[in-house]
Structure formats: structure tokens, C-alpha cells
Amino acid sequence: MAEAVSEEFWNAFCDTASMEVQCGCGVLYFASGDGDWNPGEKERLQKLAAKEPKKYVDNVDFTRRIDIAGTTFVAGCPCLEERLTRYEAFVWGNRHMIASYLTARTNREFEEAKWNREGAYEVVKAGDLEAAKRVIESLRGNVADLEKRLDAK
Numbered sequence: 001m002a003e004a005v006s007e008e009f010w011n012a013f014c015d016t017a018s019m020e021v022q023c024g025c026g027v028l029y030f031a032s033g034d035g036d037w038n039p040g041e042k043e044r045l046q047k048l049a050a051k052e053p054k055k056y057v058d059n060v061d062f063t064r065r066i067d068i069a070g071t072t073f074v075a076g077c078p079c080l081e082e083r084l085t086r087y088e089a090f091v092w093g094n095r096h097m098i099a100s101y102l103t104a105r106t107n108r109e110f111e112e113a114k115w116n117r118e119g120a121y122e123v124v125k126a127g128d129l130e131a132a133k134r135v136i137e138s139l140r141g142n143v144a145d146l147e148k149r150l151d152a153k
């Protein structure tokens with residue numbers, strides 16, 4: 001039997017917890033105890049769960065998920081646990097290469113962001129304020145992306 005996915009992996013890659021999420025295997029999980037449901041929607045799902053308990057699962061609480069390569073993995077769903085474990089094994093088994101990649105990529109993007117900043121300065125000096133705004137918006141996007149990556153570390 002495969003080792004379980006670690007809590008660290010869940011914390012690093014879990015995008016969100018949802019009121020309703022369909023696992024890659026097709027089972028739909030929903031949180032009858034949480035969230036702001038449209039009138040009748042929760043009751044509709046509860047009826048489906050009563051009829052088809054293997055296809056509709058009332059988790060009561062919000063459901064955590066990880067999306068990788070177009071597949072949704074729902075926390076606690078036994079069907080994909082082994083597949084998700086393989087992704088974690090890949091990441092952990094290649095952590096030194098992944099760390100090198102992240103460092104190299106971050107450095108490159110930092111250099112590009114610096115170039116954008118200098119480019120914005122040149123555009124402002126030339127008096128083209130609309131072009132400067134576009135460059136600055138692009139720079140903000142790069143900075144936000146870098147901050148997300150650094151926060152994830």
C-alpha cells in the first residue's frame with residue numbers, strides 16, 4: 001500500500017477548500033454544514049447522496065482539493081490517494097533539482113522585472129505616460145507573481 005500524502009504536501013498545494021467539488025474519479029463531495037448555499041441546492045445534493053452514496057458524499061465540512069495537470073484530487077477520497085502520493089514522491093525525490101530550478105527561474109524573472117523597471121523609467125523620461133502605465137502594470141504583475149512564489153517557499 002502506498003504511503004499517505006503528507007500534510008505538508010496538502011498545505012503547499014491545496015488551492016482551496018470548497019462547498020462542492022468533484023474529484024477526478026467523478027465522486028462529488030459537498031459541505032452541507034458550511035457555506036452559503038443557494039435555496040434548495042444543499043437539499044438536492046443530500047437527496048442525491050441518499051440515493052447514490054458512492055457518487056455523492058456529504059463531507060459536512062468544506063472539502064480540500066489539489067489540482068494537478070487537469071486532475072482534481074479531493075482530500076480523503078481513496079480513489080486518487082495513490083496517484084497523488086506519486087506526485088509527492090516525485091517532488092520530494094527531485095527536491096534538489098526543483099530547488100535549483102526555482103532559484104534559476106526566480107533569478108531570471110527578477111532580472112526581467114528589473115529590466116521592466118528600467119524600461120518604465122526610460123518611457124517616463126521620454127514622456128509617453130500611457131506606455132509607462134502599461135509597463136508599470138506589467139511590472140506589478142511580475143512582482144505579484146514573485147511574491148506568491150516566495151510566500152510558497
Ligand SMILES: [Zn+2]
Pocket residue numbers: 023024025026027074077078079080
Ligand atoms: Zn476520488
